[in-house]
Amino acid sequence: MAGGYDDRDGKIWLDGQLVEWRDARVHILTHALHYASSVFEGERAYNGKIFKGVEHSHRLRKSAELLDFEIPYAVEEIEAAKYAVLEANGWSDAYVRALAWRGAGPDMGVASLRNPVRMAIAAWEWGSYYGDAKMKGAKLDIAKWKRPSPETAPSQAKAAGLYMICTMSKHAAEAKGCSDAMMFDYRGYVAEATGANMFFVKDGEVHTPLADCFLNGITRQTVIAMLKEKGITVHERHIMPEELEGFEQCWLTGTAAEVTPVGQIGDYNFEVGALTRDVAESYEKLVRA
Numbered sequence: 356m357a358g359g360y361d362d363r364d365g366k367i368w369l370d371g372q373l374v375e376w377r378d379a380r381v382h383i384l385t386h387a388l389h390y391a392s393s394v395f396e397g398e399r400a401y402n403g404k405i406f407k408g409v410e411h412s413h414r415l416r417k418s419a420e421l422l423d424f425e426i427p428y429a430v431e432e433i434e435a436a437k438y439a440v441l442e443a444n445g446w447s448d449a450y451v452r453a454l455a456w457r458g459a460g461p462d463m464g465v466a467s468l469r470n471p472v473r474m475a476i477a478a479w480e481w482g483s484y485y486g487d488a489k490m491k492g493a494k495l496d497i498a499k500w501k502r503p504s505p506e507t508a509p510s511q512a513k514a515a516g517l518y519m520i521c522t523m524s525k526h527a528a529e530a531k532g533c534s535d536a537m538m539f540d541y542r543g544y545v546a547e548a549t550g551a552n553m554f555f556v557k558d559g560e561v562h563t564p565l566a567d568c569f570l571n572g573i574t575r576q577t578v579i580a581m582l583k584e585k586g587i588t589v590h591e592r593h594i595m596p597e598e599l600e601g602f603e604q605c606w607l608t609g610t611a612a613e614v615t616p617v618g619q620i621g622d623y624n625f626e627v628g629a630l631t632r633d634v635a636e637s638y639e640k641l642v643r644a
């Protein structure tokens with residue numbers, strides 16, 4: 356049985372080198388710990404190959420740019436490092452977490468231009484993110500927190516600071532016996548879950564919130580392309596809360612979530628229908644193709 360995430364056997368890549376898992380440490384005066392100057396990626400390797408790994412590495416570098424720092428490794432170097440971690444730990448199916456942050460240095464105020472940018476890559480074996488919800492449909496709470504305007508936060512960055520409201524929403528959801536929470540955006544439109552994008556089905560067509568103030572997930576983009584290839588109409592648009600009642604099916608997409616059916620959001624119920632199952636199966640095949 357593995358211990359806490361800081362207390363395991365294995366190797367972690369830290370600033371260009373593989374180090375012992377328990378030695379992958381940072382100082383308490385790390386800028387990111389105080390001011391959320393940190394970006395990350397969640398990726399999955401299937402049969403030894405990281406699905407859309409290059410896209411994730413590009414997004415990591417882009418997220419850092421949006422937070423005003425540059426990762427000192429090129430995409431190819433990040434790719435090589437991710438595979439080195441998988442190999443060092445002997446995994447072919449694993450979740451891969453790459454992250455970059457402003458470290459400790461001469462600056463301890465909000466500005467931190469003189470502090471070094473640091474980077475790490477860890478991986479671990481991680482099964483279904485929502486447990487048995489994959490079969491029977493996840494139950495979602497409705498979060499009280501809203502996705503912020505792009506004028507308030509860099510919403511296209513996968514940045515640690517944007518997860519503060521996600522953690523609080525997920526804690527509240529779990530306290531009510533739910534697996535996750537659906538969040539509205541600052542205008543009141545349906546947005547996403549705390550770590551996954553959302554899709555709805557009505558009359559054989561698919562509707563998904565326009566990703567104009569939250570992460571346009573790589574899985575989301577993959578699933579939209581897959582649906583279009585199947586000849587299914589996909590509407591990317593603003594979705595009003597009162598529309599939830601009329602949707603027949605719902606699923607979540609994300610690297611960790613993969614394609615997870617949703618059975619309930621607040622008082623609204625959805626069936627785990629044929630299209631949801633078909634998309635989930637097609638995605639599973641694609642990532643292992």
Ligand SMILES: Cc1ncc(COP(=O)(O)O)c(C=O)c1O
Nearest residue numbers: 550551552570572573574609610
């Ligand atoms: C808040 C949030 N939205 C959406 C996603 C889905 O993104 P992706 O499909 O790129 O994993 C994630 C997962 O990374 C997420 O954390």
